Amino acid sequence: MVTPALSLLAVFLLLPSVYVAWLSGHASTYGQGAVFVGWQNYATIFADRAFWRALVNTVVVVHIVVYGELLLGLGLALLLAAPMRGKGMVIALLLAPYAITEASAMAMWRAMLEPDVGLINQALLGLGLEQIEWATERWTALLIASLVAIWHHLPFTFLILYSAVTTVPRELIEAAAIDGARPWQRFRHVTLWVIMPALLVAVLFRTIFAVRIFSEIWLLTEGGPARLTEVLSIYLYRATFKYHEFGSAAATGTIMLLLCMVVALPYLWRLYDRLVRHA
Amino acid sequence: MVSRRALLRMSGAAAGLAAPRIARAAEKLVIIGHAVHRTAATSGPGGDVTEGWRRANNVEIEWLTFGVEATNERALKEANLAQGNADLVFLLDRYTGPQFTALFEDLVPWMARDPIPDFAEFPHGMLAAHRFGAIQAAMPFRHATHGLHVNRTFLAERGIATPPRTLDDTMAAIEKLSFTRDGGRVYGLVINMDDPSTPIDWVRAYGGDFITPDYKVVVDQPGAVRAMAAIRDLFRRNLMPRNVVNMKTEDVITFMQQGRGAMTNQPFNRTFNYNDAKASKFPGQFDVLPLPTGIDGKPIPAKTSVWAMAIPRNARRKELSWSLLRHLSLPESTVLEAMNGNGPVRPSAYADPRVMKVVPYAAAEAEALKSARLVVPGFANAAKAMDMFIEEMGAVLLGTKEPQAAMADLAGRVRPLLPA
Amino acid sequence: MRSFVPSLLRWAAVLLALAWSVGPILLVVTSSFKEARDIFATPPSLVFAPTLDNYRALWAHHPMFFRGLLSSLVVTAGATALTLAVSSLAGYVYARHLGRVLQGTAFVMLALRMLPPIIITIPLFPAVNALGLNDTHGLLILLYAAFYVSIATWIMRAFIAALPRELEEAAEVDGAGLARVLWRIVLPLAAQGMVAAAIFVVVFAWNEFVFALVFTTTSAKTAPVVIAELLGTVEGVQWGVIFAASTIQLAPILALVLLLQRYLVAGLTAGAVKA
Numbered sequence: 001m002v003t004p005a006l007s008l009l010a011v012f013l014l015l016p017s018v019y020v021a022w023l024s025g026h027a028s029t030y031g032q033g034a035v036f037v038g039w040q041n042y043a044t045i046f047a048d049r050a051f052w053r054a055l056v057n058t059v060v061v062v063h064i065v066v067y068g069e070l071l072l073g074l075g076l077a078l079l080l081a082a083p084m085r086g087k088g089m090v091i092a093l094l095l096a097p098y099a100i101t102e103a104s105a106m107a108m109w110r111a112m113l114e115p116d117v118g119l120i121n122q123a124l125l126g127l128g129l130e131q132i133e134w135a136t137e138r139w140t141a142l143l144i145a146s147l148v149a150i151w152h153h154l155p156f157t158f159l160i161l162y163s164a165v166t167t168v169p170r171e172l173i174e175a176a177a178i179d180g181a182r183p184w185q186r187f188r189h190v191t192l193w194v195i196m197p198a199l200l201v202a203v204l205f206r207t208i209f210a211v212r213i214f215s216e217i218w219l220l221t222e223g224g225p226a227r228l229t230e231v232l233s234i235y236l237y238r239a240t241f242k243y244h245e246f247g248s249a250a251a252t253g254t255i256m257l258l259l260c261m262v263v264a265l266p267y268l269w270r271l272y273d274r275l276v277r278h279a
Numbered sequence: 280m281v282s283r284r285a286l287l288r289m290s291g292a293a294a295g296l297a298a299p300r301i302a303r304a305a306e307k308l309v310i311i312g313h314a315v316h317r318t319a320a321t322s323g324p325g326g327d328v329t330e331g332w333r334r335a336n337n338v339e340i341e342w343l344t345f346g347v348e349a350t351n352e353r354a355l356k357e358a359n360l361a362q363g364n365a366d367l368v369f370l371l372d373r374y375t376g377p378q379f380t381a382l383f384e385d386l387v388p389w390m391a392r393d394p395i396p397d398f399a400e401f402p403h404g405m406l407a408a409h410r411f412g413a414i415q416a417a418m419p420f421r422h423a424t425h426g427l428h429v430n431r432t433f434l435a436e437r438g439i440a441t442p443p444r445t446l447d448d449t450m451a452a453i454e455k456l457s458f459t460r461d462g463g464r465v466y467g468l469v470i471n472m473d474d475p476s477t478p479i480d481w482v483r484a485y486g487g488d489f490i491t492p493d494y495k496v497v498v499d500q501p502g503a504v505r506a507m508a509a510i511r512d513l514f515r516r517n518l519m520p521r522n523v524v525n526m527k528t529e530d531v532i533t534f535m536q537q538g539r540g541a542m543t544n545q546p547f548n549r550t551f552n553y554n555d556a557k558a559s560k561f562p563g564q565f566d567v568l569p570l571p572t573g574i575d576g577k578p579i580p581a582k583t584s585v586w587a588m589a590i591p592r593n594a595r596r597k598e599l600s601w602s603l604l605r606h607l608s609l610p611e612s613t614v615l616e617a618m619n620g621n622g623p624v625r626p627s628a629y630a631d632p633r634v635m636k637v638v639p640y641a642a643a644e645a646e647a648l649k650s651a652r653l654v655v656p657g658f659a660n661a662a663k664a665m666d667m668f669i670e671e672m673g674a675v676l677l678g679t680k681e682p683q684a685a686m687a688d689l690a691g692r693v694r695p696l697l698p699a
Numbered sequence: 700m701r702s703f704v705p706s707l708l709r710w711a712a713v714l715l716a717l718a719w720s721v722g723p724i725l726l727v728v729t730s731s732f733k734e735a736r737d738i739f740a741t742p743p744s745l746v747f748a749p750t751l752d753n754y755r756a757l758w759a760h761h762p763m764f765f766r767g768l769l770s771s772l773v774v775t776a777g778a779t780a781l782t783l784a785v786s787s788l789a790g791y792v793y794a795r796h797l798g799r800v801l802q803g804t805a806f807v808m809l810a811l812r813m814l815p816p817i818i819i820t821i822p823l824f825p826a827v828n829a830l831g832l833n834d835t836h837g838l839l840i841l842l843y844a845a846f847y848v849s850i851a852t853w854i855m856r857a858f859i860a861a862l863p864r865e866l867e868e869a870a871e872v873d874g875a876g877l878a879r880v881l882w883r884i885v886l887p888l889a890a891q892g893m894v895a896a897a898i899f900v901v902v903f904a905w906n907e908f909v910f911a912l913v914f915t916t917t918s919a920k921t922a923p924v925v926i927a928e929l930l931g932t933v934e935g936v937q938w939g940v941i942f943a944a945s946t947i948q949l950a951p952i953l954a955l956v957l958l959l960q961r962y963l964v965a966g967l968t969a970g971a972v973k974a
Contacts, residue, residue, distance in 0.1 A: 005789035005848050006804055012845035013811045016819035016826075023822065030359040031381040050670075079712055090713055091964075092957040094720050099956040101906035103927040104945035108723040110930075111730070111938055115522050117463065117537070117739040119726065131521065137677075151719070156967075163968040212815035215908060219930070222473070225524035226673025227666070233817050241352050242662050246821055253818035264813045272806050343916050346928065353916070360828045529930075537739060558735060558937065 017257065023250035030244050041251035050227050051252070054235040057142060061217075061231060062210040064146040065153070069206055070199070072150065073157035077165040078187070091162070098155035106219035109148045113220075138228040145217045145229070149210065157202050164198030165191065204267045208260050232256050307339045308599055311354045312369035314344045315620075316586065319421060320607060323619030324637045332606045338599060347371060354589070358382040363593030366600045370409065370417050372585045373474070377411035377698075378659040384590040386415040389601050395608045400625050408585040408653055417587030418604055422622040423546040424583040424651045425480055426567040426643060428553060433465060433541040444571045446484050446579075449542075450509070456541035457518040467518045469540030473527045475668045476582050476654045480544045482506040483580050483652070484573040489668060490655045494697050498668070499683075499690035502574075507675045507682035514676050524673045536560060544570060544582075547644045548620050567640050569647040583651035585624075617641075660696035667692050724949070731942035738938050753939035757947075761929070764944050767922040770836060771948075774921060775904040777840035782851045782900045783893055785844065790855025790892075791885055795864075805856075808849040816846065820913045827914060834916045842914070843904045851896035857969035858892025859885060895966030898959050905952050922948045 024041055026034035045051045076094065080087060097105070112119045113132065121131040132140060168191050176186045192199075214233040217223065223230035223238070230238075232252060239249035261268075310316075321327045321342075329340055343365075345353055354368035359382060390398070401419060409417040427449075429442045433456055443449040453467030470477040479489060487502025497503065513519050520526065520534065532552050534540040536559040547567050556562035570579040588607065590600040606612060610625060617623040617634045622644070628634055629645035638644075655661050671689040674680040680688070730738050732749040757764060793805050824833075832838040862885065870880050886893070911921040926948060929941045956963070 001788040001792045002801070002804060004785040005852055006808065008785060008841065008845040008848050009808055009811050012823075012842055013814055013819065016822045017814055019822040020818055029378060030355045031379055075712075076716055079709060079716075084709070084713075088960075090717065092960045093717055095956055095960050095963065096724055096953060097720050098963075099902060099906075099953040100724065100949055101923040101926065101945075102908050103923050103930065104727065104949055105723075107926070107930055107938075107941050107945055108727045111738070111942075112723065112726065114739065115520060117539070151723070154720070159964055159967045163964055208813050212817060214817060219927075221525050222527075224472075224669070224673065225677060226670045226679075228673070228677075233815065236817060238666070240821055242348070242666070243660075244355065249821055253815070253821065256815050257818060260813050260815060264810070268806075268810055268813075271809060341917075356824065360825065362828075364833075 020250045020253050020257075023246060024254045026247050026250075028246040034247070037247065041247045042255075045248055045251055045255070050230060051235060053228065054230040054232050057229060058211060058213070058231040061142055061146050061149070061213055062207055064143065065149050065210045065213070066203060066206045068146065068150045069154050069157040070161075070203065072154055073161045073202070074199075076154075076158050077161040078191070080162065081165045081168075094158060095155040097152050100152070102152070102215040103219070105148065105152050106215060109144075109151075110220065113144065138225075141221050141225075141229045142217075145213075145220050148220070149213060149216045152216070153206065153209070157206055160198055160202045160205075161195065164195035168194045201267070204264060207263050211256065211260055211263065232259075306337060307341055308366045308596070308603065309341045309343060309364055310367045310369075311343050311345070311350060311357060311365045313347060313350045313586070316369050316421065317342045317344055319616045319619045319621035321619075325615030325618030325633075328607065328612050328615045328619075329603070332603060336599065336602065340603075348374070351375065354591075355379060355382065358589075358591035358593060360593060363591045363595070365591055366594045366596060367603060368589050368591060369420065369586050370589050372408035372587070372657060373476075373654050373661050373665065375409065375416065376657050376659045376661055380411050380414050380416050382592055383416045384592060384594075384597065386418055386590070386604075387413070389590075390415075393601065393605060395605050397610055397625070397627075400610075400627055402624070402626065402648075404583075404651070404653070405585045405624055408657065409587045409589075411657065417589035418608060419585050419587045419624040420607065420621075421586040421616075422583050422624060422648070422651075423548075423586070424622060424644060424647050425477070425544045425570060425581040426547045426640065426647055427570050428535065428543050428545055428550060428565055428567045430535070430538070430541050430561055430564055431566055432561055432564045433460075433538075436460075442566065442568055445576075446571060446574055449571050450513075453513060453518050453542065454516070457516075460538070463539065464517075465538065466520050466534070466540050467542060468513060469520060469526070469531050469534045469543045470523060471526045471528045471531045471545075472524050472669055472673070474654070474665050475672075476584065477531075477544060478506075478510065478668075478672060479582050479654050480570060480579055481510060483582075484570070485509065486574050490664065490693070490697070492653075492656050494656060494658065496690045496693050496697065498693070499686045504682045504686050507672065507686060510672075511675050511678075511682065515678075524676050535565070546622070547640045547647070548622065550640060551620060567643065569643050578647075578650055580650045580652045581647045582654055583648065584654060658696075658698050664693045664696050724953070727942045727949075728946050731939065731946045733939065735937065735939045738942075753943035754947075756937070757940050757943045761925070761940065761944070763920070764922065764925045764929075764947075767920050767925040768948065770915075770919050771905055771921040771923070773836045774839045774843065774919070775901055777836060778843035778847070778904040779897050779900045781840055781844040782847050783897055786848050786851035786855050786896060787886060787889070787893065788881075789848075789852045790889075791859050791881060793852065793856040794859035805852075808852065812846070812849040817909055820909065824913065833914060834919050836919045838914055839904075839907075839911060839919060839921070842910050843900065843907060847900045847903055850899060854896040854899075854966050854969045855889065855892050858889045858895070862888050891962070891965065892969065894959065895962040895969065898955070898962050899966060902952060902956065 023034060025036060025038060027037045027040070028034040080091065113121065115121060115131060124131055132144065172190050173186055176190050181189065212233050213231055214237070217229060217231055218234060221229045223234040233256070236249050236252040236256070239245045239252060320329055333340060350369060351371055351374035354365065354370055357363050357365040358368065405419040405422060406415065409415065409419065427442065434442065437455045437458065439452055439455060443452040456465065456467035458465055472478065475489060482488060482503045485502045485506035487497065487500060487504070487506050489498045489503070490496055514523060520539070531540070531543055531545060532549065535543060535553045536555070538560045550565055550567040553559060553565040554562050570581050573579040588604045590597055590604065594600050607616070610627065613623045613625045614628045614631045614634055617628045618637050623629065626645065626648070629641045635641045655665065667689055671680070671685040675682050675685045731753050732751070733747055734750055734752060737747055792801070827833050827838055866884050867880050870884055875883070906923055908923045908927065911924045912927070915921065915924065926941060926944050929937070929944060
């Protein structure tokens with residue numbers, strides 16, 4: 001009975017990734033068969049400044065996105081933990097970005113960020129401030145792309161944390177309050193302690209998903225200016241769809257895969273521990 | 280909540296959908312191209328050029344259209360399959376290369392068998408854009424050659440009597456045409472920097488070039504370096520948009536339509552977009568003329584690119600493919616396509632009174648075409664080399680590298696990519 | 700007074716959060732009713748005469764978009780049905796049967812989910828073509844199901860594990876076979892879990908972009924791909940038309956998410972927090 005589920009996964013996820021690992025040791029393009037080149041593709045990539053820049057950018061973006069979402073998500077979860085009127089509606093509206101497709105999300109953000117005429121830049125100019133130079137400054141561009149990613153994925157993080165916060169027993173908090181604990185202490189010693197597992201899950205999932213960040217940056221800057229804002233998946237996209245170098249694309253893919261594995265390792269280990277060793 | 284019966288029905292439907300799609304009906308010919316090719320071939324003042332051919336051969340044509348990059352990518356992808364779905368594909372010169380010749384029919388034998396009338400008229404340079412050694416991998420269909428577009432209203436408002444005709448005049452005009460209007464900034468010059476096709480005009484204006492037709496990298500020579508310094512100067516003085524390093528062709532169109540740019544060097548037929556009453560704030564206010572003269576006093580060689588038709592090796596009905604390719608290349612077809620806004624690959628089309636009547640820039644474009652040049656000659660790593668150009672030029676504009684250093688780096692990186 | 704100020708602050712924070720999450724969406728929806736020239740008006744026009752021009756232009760010039768919507772609908776329905784069918788079975792097994800090998804496969808399932816999807820586009824294209832599946836709804840359905848089957852299984856497992864076993868055992872005593880037990884007892888009781896699992900698949904399948912971009916050309920092209928194409932046309936970006944298309948595309952899914960949000964919470968609690 002688990003066969004259909006497992007075969008779907010094997011055919012569409014496992015086999016292709018094994019093939020990608022194999023291909024990363026070959027040179028291949030349209031109209032030419034794969035030729036074995038050993039570690040050559042990896043050597044080429046490691047010698048490419050653009051790759052290292054893409055790696056650094058990916059790491060930076062992942063950190064901004066994960067911590068940003070965590071802080072905002074936790075703040076919102078705590079804000080909404082106590083009873084309030086219209087809470088269902090508020091939560092529903094907070095989830096709205098989750099329903100938006102990437103292309104539309106980017107269309108709306110691009111329109112708001114248009115130099116000179118976009119809403120955000122007009123507002124900044126109106127306040128006598130400088131425009132956001134997302135198109136010319138590497139870190140500004142990455143920051144903006146991260147903000148858009150946060151906007152898009154915050155609902156996910158918020159939901160996980162909110163679900164966890166609602167499981168904190170009220171009696172515990174009340175007991176702590178009676179013992180004279182200040183709000184911050186109550187949070188640190190009670191709430192945080194209870195939601196820690198969920199917090200870790202949120203961090204891991206968002207990290208793994210943020211490593212593959214693509215459309216936020218692709219639709220904003222296409223990795224420009226001067227390839228300064230490229231992340232790993234854009235580097236891979238270029239190798240595949242622009243240069244048709246499938247070998248080095250596969251090598252980049254393998255590296256991304258390993259990166260995700262390393263990040264996911266603690267989580268997978270815990271899971272393995274629970275599922276298999278103690279089964 | 281999903282009812283069980285509905286669930287059953289849906290999974291049944293899913294199983295049905297998952298079954299391989301039935302092969303296309305035999306009388307359908309599939310073309311992969313850009314929307315501009317479909318427009319040129321099927322709609323406009325010239326009418327549907329394919330209509331007679333379709334009726335004579337009893338064939339339906341299905342156009343699959345994509346963006347520029349995606350068209351080329353999809354064409355290569357389809358041609359690479361064991362069994363192809365595409366019968367005719369459009370390729371742009373700088374996206375193809377000698378490494379892909381195995382994927383497409385060599386058109387030389389086809390021409391010998393069933394010649395295209397008055398073929399001698401096709402300019403050598405256009406054919407060369409898709410010829411690798413002795414193989415003619417694709418047949419030119421459309422050229423996109425740059426002219427200088429100017430907003431007449433802005434010229435008048437800033438007291439410029441005539442559009443600039445020399446490089447010095449142009450630089451002066453760019454400065455004058457950068458001003459604040461209705462609370463918004465107008466930039467004197469707007470260019471796209473997603474590939475080198477627009478910057479290359481200015482490199483050539485200063486007597487420089489990127490890669491010569493005989494595969495010499497000259498981008499570190501004084502001409503190109505001076506051009507980089509000049510463009511950086513424009514950018515620093517706020518005479519070009521702040522996000523120019525990230526601008527694409529579509530952005531240039533939006534800037535011109537919105538009145539945020541006064542001049543740009545883009546393909547002649549863009550004038551229709553800029554003057555479009557529905558989208559533009561300045562309909563009918565844009566003129567297009569050949570590029571001004573460069574630093575040497577001669578006309579700047581305008582950038583041109585050549586879209587050409589190729590027949591994938593794996594196409595199923597190559598006779599039909601060739602027949603259509605030949606039909607679209609006939610002298611009369613070329614005229615009708617030109618009337619539909621196509622850059623005609625036969626110079627004689629410009630002299631046709633019907634073309635002159637509906638295409639206001641016909642004479643100017645014919646003039647520009649005489650000295651036009653491709654962005655880069657075709658070679659396997661052209662896409663990489665062009666990306667490097669944009670990367671190093673971006674570094675100059677952003678101020679992280681000096682022009683001389685950046686161009687020296689660029690030359691050093693590109694040389695190993697060239698054919699030996 | 701003391702409780703009034705914090706609650707005021709709290710509401711201010713909530714309103715700020717709402718502006719952040721809903722503001723951009725509202726901008727798209729309102730702009731879709733503006734004339735092309737007014738969308739980037741300086742200063743922005745708050746009061747404007749609404750027009751349906753953008754929707755008319757979309758209808759007249761981009762029939763592809765409406766075909767895309769239809770494709771999206773077919774693919775979403777198919778992927779959801781397939782995922783539910785497959786993961787209900789697997790979820791039941793994982794919830795009721797323990798065993799090292801079996802739970803090992805559950806582990807593999809979740810581990811595979813960590814793969815970045817863009818990677819598998821490289822090898823899949825030729826394989827898909829060899830099978831004649833390129834540009835079919837069926838392929839997207841299979842792909843989307845493959846990517847969501849592990850999460851859906853996980854959610855189903857959690858929901859089924861929470862059901863009392865007694866009912867199943869009673870039915871078995873009465874001589875009901877496994878299929879009957881599942882169909883008559885387990886699945887109806889786990890219906891909430893199915894909705895929770897379904898909503899994740901529906902949102903994903905309706906909005907997915909990368910696979911649809913790579914594996915479709917015309918017949919199976921989905922709405923998000925058409926919207927992205929509108930963003931990159933040579934005729935200049937027609938923001939009004941894009942906003943109209945976006946509004947149409949997001950309206951149903953947004954309504955669904957707003958309506959079924961408590962299932963999203965339930966699904967995440969079951970799927971992620973408890974795992």
